[in-house]
Amino acid sequence: MNEYDSNRISDIASTIGFKKTNVSKDADCFVLNTCHIRQKATEKVYDEIGRVKKNFRNLKKPLVIVAGCVAQAESDEMIKREPYIDMVIGPQSYHKIADLILDYKRNNKKIDATEFDVVKKFDELNKIPNTQNKISSYITIQEGCDKFCHFCVVPYTRGPEYSRSFTQIIEEANTLVNNGAKEIILLGQNVNAYNYKKYRLSSLIKELDSIKNLKRIRFTTSHPKDMTKDLIESYRNCKKLMPLLHLPIQSGSNSILKSMNRKHDREYYLSVIKKLKNINKNIKISSDFIVGYPNETKKDFADTIDIIKKIGFINSYSFIFSPRPGTPAYDLTNQSEINTFSENKKKLKKLQNILDNFQLEYNKSFLNKYTEVLIENKLKKQEKYFGRTENMIPVIFDSNNCQSGELVSVKITSFNQRNLFGFHIDNKVKAA
Numbered sequence: 564m565n566e567y568d569s570n571r572i573s574d575i576a577s578t579i580g581f582k583k584t585n586v587s588k589d590a591d592c593f594v595l596n597t598c599h600i601r602q603k604a605t606e607k608v609y610d611e612i613g614r615v616k617k618n619f620r621n622l623k624k625p626l627v628i629v630a631g632c633v634a635q636a637e638s639d640e641m642i643k644r645e646p647y648i649d650m651v652i653g654p655q656s657y658h659k660i661a662d663l664i665l666d667y668k669r670n671n672k673k674i675d676a677t678e679f680d681v682v683k684k685f686d687e688l689n690k691i692p693n694t695q696n697k698i699s700s701y702i703t704i705q706e707g708c709d710k711f712c713h714f715c716v717v718p719y720t721r722g723p724e725y726s727r728s729f730t731q732i733i734e735e736a737n738t739l740v741n742n743g744a745k746e747i748i749l750l751g752q753n754v755n756a757y758n759y760k761k762y763r764l765s766s767l768i769k770e771l772d773s774i775k776n777l778k779r780i781r782f783t784t785s786h787p788k789d790m791t792k793d794l795i796e797s798y799r800n801c802k803k804l805m806p807l808l809h810l811p812i813q814s815g816s817n818s819i820l821k822s823m824n825r826k827h828d829r830e831y832y833l834s835v836i837k838k839l840k841n842i843n844k845n846i847k848i849s850s851d852f853i854v855g856y857p858n859e860t861k862k863d864f865a866d867t868i869d870i871i872k873k874i875g876f877i878n879s880y881s882f883i884f885s886p887r888p889g890t891p892a893y894d895l896t897n898q899s900e901i902n903t904f905s906e907n908k909k910k911l912k913k914l915q916n917i918l919d920n921f922q923l924e925y926n927k928s929f930l931n932k933y934t935e936v937l938i939e940n941k942l943k944k945q946e947k948y949f950g951r952t953e954n955m956i957p958v959i960f961d962s963n964n965c966q967s968g969e970l971v972s973v974k975i976t977s978f979n980q981r982n983l984f985g986f987h988i989d990n991k992v993k994a995a
Contacts, residue, residue, distance in 0.1 A: 567701040579661045592626040597633035601885035632720040639675045653677035658687040681725045698939045700744040705751030713824045713891040726759040746779035755789040765793040772801040787827045798843040807954040811851035815870030816863035852881040855907030857895035877925045926978040962987040
């Protein structure tokens with residue numbers, strides 16, 4: 564979502580004459596679009612500003628803008644902590660960045676723009692064409708969250724759930740396809756909570772499925788409680804919807820899930836997976852896991868390992884619990900005496916080893932077989948191409964005749980933890 568927002572910030576800034584540069588010291592303005600989901604991400608903001616200060620020590624100071632969720636959470640406290648910052652803009656205010664830059668140039672006063680105005684934001688963004696021209700392109704369809712998981716800052720930094728206009732989304736999708744997109748990934752903090760008038764996420768997928776030159780559809784990130792019957796059936800009815808679902812569970816322990824306020828238990832999660840598999844036997848699941856949540860016992864951790872083994876996730880993200888100020892779990896942190904950081908590191912390593920083994924075994928299953936790959940680009944200075952399988956596995960392969968945006972059949976000849984490797988010859992090779 565931050566990548567999507569960053570592209571749109573660039574589109575808006577271009578309306579007042581700004582252009583992207585890859586040469587740091589040529590920049591008149593730096594925009595740091597930030598994430599507040601973990602403390603490490605927050606601290607990286609100040610590290611990056613430190614690098615900008617160092618690079619411009621003997622040069623004219625650039626305009627420094629912090630956008631995104633850290634800006635929303637810390638607002639003018641950021642400017643007090645680091646006076647080199649000129650402006651903070653929350654994720655629901657970045658549509659005003661062009662006007663705010665002009666205001667700053669006129670008045671030379673620090674700006675704090677962190678009010679919530681999500682409706683106006685998308686109305687304004689709709690007036691500015693999305694210039695993104697990648698083979699795989701993003702569209703934000705939903706923002707905010709009403710779930711209030713006890714570890715999560717999203718409801719406080721992105722606000723309540725809001726679904727964009729169905730028409731706006733389809734118009735943007737057509738623009739991206741006209742720009743060259745062959746795959747569209749629908750985004751939202753709770754993307755499957757999309758609910759605009761009579762339209763649901765399944766309605767969007769069905770409409771996108773009919774766009775002629777679009778080849779693949781994906782969506783992320785989903786909440787188990789919003790995996791409705793109509794959405795599950797999309798995996799049977801919409802051929803362009805890829806058979807990979809990222810469905811965070813966070814923990815396999817019912818006790819921890821309750822403490823997290825996740826609003827589902829492990830049995831419910833497993834029932835959703837069963838329904839998906841019944842609809843489409845080829846569907847694969849990826850997930851998110853938090854290790855060391857306050858008061859997590861050995862039994863709780865064992866339950867998480869158990870559900871990983873039951874489902875066999877092909878790709879997942881896992882982290883040690885990061886207490887975020889303002890969340891209910893933050894208050895639990897000091898009350899928990901069960902887990903030390905070193906113990907949590909050991910648990911995380913064990914969990915990640917198991918996840919990695921599943922991923923490696925899944926990659927191994929492609930060996931000496933053909934798989935369909937959407938080509939995203941040619942590698943620089945090499946006769947090799949990069950693309951992804953239906954289940955998002957990166958593929959690097961040789962070819963004597965192909966181009967970005969094509970769907971080609973690649974024979975896999977080797978693999979590692981993250982990637983598949985192989986070759987493609989013309990378009991005569993047929994998928995096995």
